[in-house]
Amino acid sequence: MRSKNEHKERLIRDKAMEMIVKEGFDGMGMQKLAKAANVSPATIYIYFKNREDLLNHLYNEVQNTFSEVALKGFSPDLSFEDGLWLQWQNRLRFINEFPYQYQFYEQFRNSPLINHSDVQLIMDFKTNMKLFLMNALKNGEIKKMEPEVFWSLAYGPFYSLIKFHLQEKTMMGRHFKLSPAILKTVFKQVIKSLQ
Amino acid sequence: MRSKNEHKERLIRDKAMEMIVKEGFDGMGMQKLAKAANVSPATIYIYFKNREDLLNHLYNEVQNTFSEVALKGFSPDLSFEDGLWLQWQNRLRFINEFPYQYQFYEQFRNSPLINHSDVQLIMDFKTNMKLFLMNALKNGEIKKMEPEVFWSLAYGPFYSLIKFHLQEKTMMGRHFKLSPAILKTVFKQVIKSLQ
C-alpha cells in the first residue's frame, strides 16, 4: 500500500481556513483550494467526502484546539477569581495564537451552515466548566444565578472587548494588540458584577 | 414614462435577506432570488447595480432600521440607568420585530464582505450615544473609563444573553422568548459593574 501524506491534509485544511477568513465561504472553492494547496482537486476528495464534510472537519478541529488551549493550567478547584482570569487569558491566547481558527469559528458560528453540521461536543471542557461554577457557588464566591446569567456576565464583556479591538484591523499575521491594563480593568468590574 | 414598482423592490430585498439568513450568502443566488420574488433576473438589475450592490443596500437598510428603533424614546438627558435600560429594551425590540434583519446583520458583520462594503455611518445615533455617555460621566453615575471598557461592560452581557437564547432556536416567525426577569437581573448586575 501507500500511506496518506499527513502534511498534505494539513496544508489543505490550513489553506481552506485561510481562504474562508480572507474571502468568505464563497471564496473557498474546491478548485481554487486545490491550486492554493498544490494538489489536484480530486486529492481533496481522498481526505474529505465533499465540501461540506471539509467545513465540518475544520469546525470540529477548531473546537478541539480551543478546548485544549482553554483548559491549559485550568482546574475546577482554582479560586473563582483565579479560574476566571485564567480562562480569559487562555481565550486571549487562543485568539492570538490561532487567529485564523478564531475568525473562522466566529464566521461559522454566525452562519446557517452550523445547523447542518453535526457538531461534536467537547465533553471534557463542559464538565470542567460545570464543576468550576458549582465550586464557586458552594464557596459563596459568586451569588446564586441562572447559568445563562453567569455566562453572559462572565464572558460577554470579554468578547465584546475582543470584537471592539478587531474592528480596525485585519490583524492577521502581526500580533493582536489589546492592552493588558484594559483587560484587567474590565475583569475587575466583571468580578464585581458577579458578586 | 413608467414608474418603478416599489412593492417589487421591497419583495426583492425581503426575499434576499430571508435567503441569506436561511441558507447563507452562497444560498442567495440572483436567479434563485428572482424566482423567489417572482420577477425576472434582469429586473433585479434595474434596482441594484449588481449582487454586491444589493448586499450593501441590505446592510445599510438594517443599520437605518436599527438606529431608528434604538433611538425611539431615547434622549441623552435621561438618567444613566433609565437610558441604558431603554437601550436594552429597544435593542431587544429590534431583534424581536426584525429577526431577519438582526440575523443578517450578525452574519454580515462577521464576514469578510464587510471590508469591501462602503458602510455609511449613522451619525444621529453616534452623537446621541456620545452625549449620553458624557452626561453620565459628568453626573458621576458611572466611573471614568475608556469608551471600549464602557461598551464592553454595558452591552457585552446583553448580546451574550441574546446569543445564548438564540442557540436552541431558529426562532424565525414565532416570538423570541427571553424572560424579562432574567434580562432585568443581568441589567442590575451590569449597572453595578459600571459604578
Next chain:
DNA sequence: ATCATAAGTGAATGAACATTCATTTAAATT
C-alpha cells in the same frame, strides 16, 4: 524484484452562477 493497494492525478461533466441584451409592456405625458 515484484506485487498489491491506496494515494494521487488532469481532464471532463453537467449544473449553477452573475450578468447582459433584444424585445415587449405599461404608464405617464401630449
Next chain:
DNA sequence: AATTTAAATGAATGTTCATTCACTTATGAT
C-alpha cells in the same frame, strides 16, 4: 388616441462551480 420612456422580461452568454473517473504513481509487504 398617440407618443414617449423607462420598467420589465425570458432567453442566452460565458464563466465558475463541485464532483467524478479512468488512469498513473509511489510505497509497504511479500
